[in-house]
Amino acid sequence: MGETDAALIDRFLEMMAAERGAARNTLAAYRRDLEQAGGLVRGGLAGADTAALRGVMAQYQGLAASSAARKLSALRQFYAFLRDEGERADDPAQALARPATRRPLPRLLTHDDVGRLFAQAGEEAEGETPPAAAVRMLLLLELLYGSGLRASELVSLPRRAVAGERQYLIIRGKGDKERLAPLSERARDALDRWLPLVAADTPWLFPSGKAHLSRVRLFQMLRDLAARAGIDPAAVSPHVLRHAFATHLLEGGADLRALQLMLGHADIATTEIYTHVDSRRLVELVNRRHPLARMDTVLGAKAASVDVAASSS
Template identity: 40%
Template sequence: MKNLDPIIEQFLETLWQEHGLSKNTSASYRLDLESFSEWLPTPKAFLTLDHFDLQSFLGERLEQGYKVTSSARMLSCLRKFFRFLYTENYRQDDPTLTLTSPRKPAHLPKSLSEEQVMDLLDSPNTLDPVELRDKAMLELLYATGLRVSELVSLSIDNLSLRQGVVRVVGKGDKERLVPIGEEAGYWIQEFFRYGRAILLNNLQSDVVFPSRRGQQMTRQTFWHRIKHYAVLAGIDSEKLSPHVLRHAFATHLVNHGADLRVVQMLLGHSDLSTTQIYTHVAKARLKSLHQQFHPRG
């Protein structure tokens, strides 16, 4: 049994003492909160997470192959936990109030056109060390389709500029190698030459893209950075999600004829049906072009 944050232990104790949950139910809640804790960027990040962070967490579980029933149970657990944090004054809000039950996406994921992606990637001022880092991160995200959590935790040991690949360790210690392409490789090298040492300021870090404090950047921070550059690029940030470049990566590959199983492998999807949503994106794009340009569209 893993040691959890004292606040989480307090919550579990409260469930047992005040709500009389069975041992099996209590054990299930503990397992869910252990999984949730492993996902957190810092041990007490649950005190500052927002609605989008939690929706991203639940979405990632579906991508990793967890059943909808498992994710629904996780949501139930999180709702109880964050209600506890609110009533015990650990938080001033309950971010689970607007969360919806997780489902396999029947709708098309939000994506950007290739022109919008280019505008977004061109937004950072690469003369500034922080924005040079962001430029390299955005380029790598679009080049590889990494999840934001995989990007911010990417270690030096899992990046090979010489071979032009990143090594990603996913659920169940499953590994995948993803090519990074010349453009992303170039900007990572530029960041290593002119930005990383300045950000670290004599500190040591194993992550490729450290924060200004020399630590691993949080998902929330990078999401705010994406929204900042979206505004500069003239893109409505309200229409974005943290995985917008991951979706663009997959959509644009499919649009250009990439084999669906290759896209599945690159994204790290355990189930091909999860990847198949991007074929619908491509079909929707073709239908839109047909309506726009065909004489009888």
């Protein structure tokens, strides 16, 4: 493998750890998969095209379906990362056939878990002169759960991202596409507390050193907060909070298309993974609102009236 591949893989795994909360074993498996794939492609992964990647996958035909699926997942996520980071203009793994395996459901925080996180962050940011780090943590939490931002989008927010009389944020997301993310009243309050603590000459909303807060540091801060709130730190990450934002909005009756726009998903199929969490509400909705449900009510009423008439005669 060339040094270029090695550096790109390192950056990809750093993102998976910080933004997705990938476990150490998962990261090790992805590294092995990508290094192995790089050894099967002439010239390495950085410049590989779809035909070359199909050749790689053909080498895995004798593997168990789960192993082949993991190797394909590593390639797809790696090239999606390269495209999002501007390292490639295309995604050669996009055309690779998906294995016939069920997509795993995201980890989910309960409403109680989220409440405990906010209670802890709010308590630490109380008082007339709370620590700047506590105010920052509260705002980061508000934006992750209240606006559904990706970790990379959040940490790199410029100060000028706040727009529309502070009603929303202008987010530059995947594929360098812009979208609007709602800014809740709670988030605006936290923002008002944070902005006076940010150096006036920095272009970043969350500066750190000469740049902005890193995804790795955000991940660490969230897990530390979870531990202080009495929640298993392994269950909390920026990605999990984004899932909670989407899931809880859908449970509250949000439209799937609106959710797609807020999450910045190019394909509605990506958003549809969240529909699994609301199955009970959907069943209740059909039972109460479907025309057949009303028909059953009418028929039941008619049957009851017939019974009353029969008994009175």
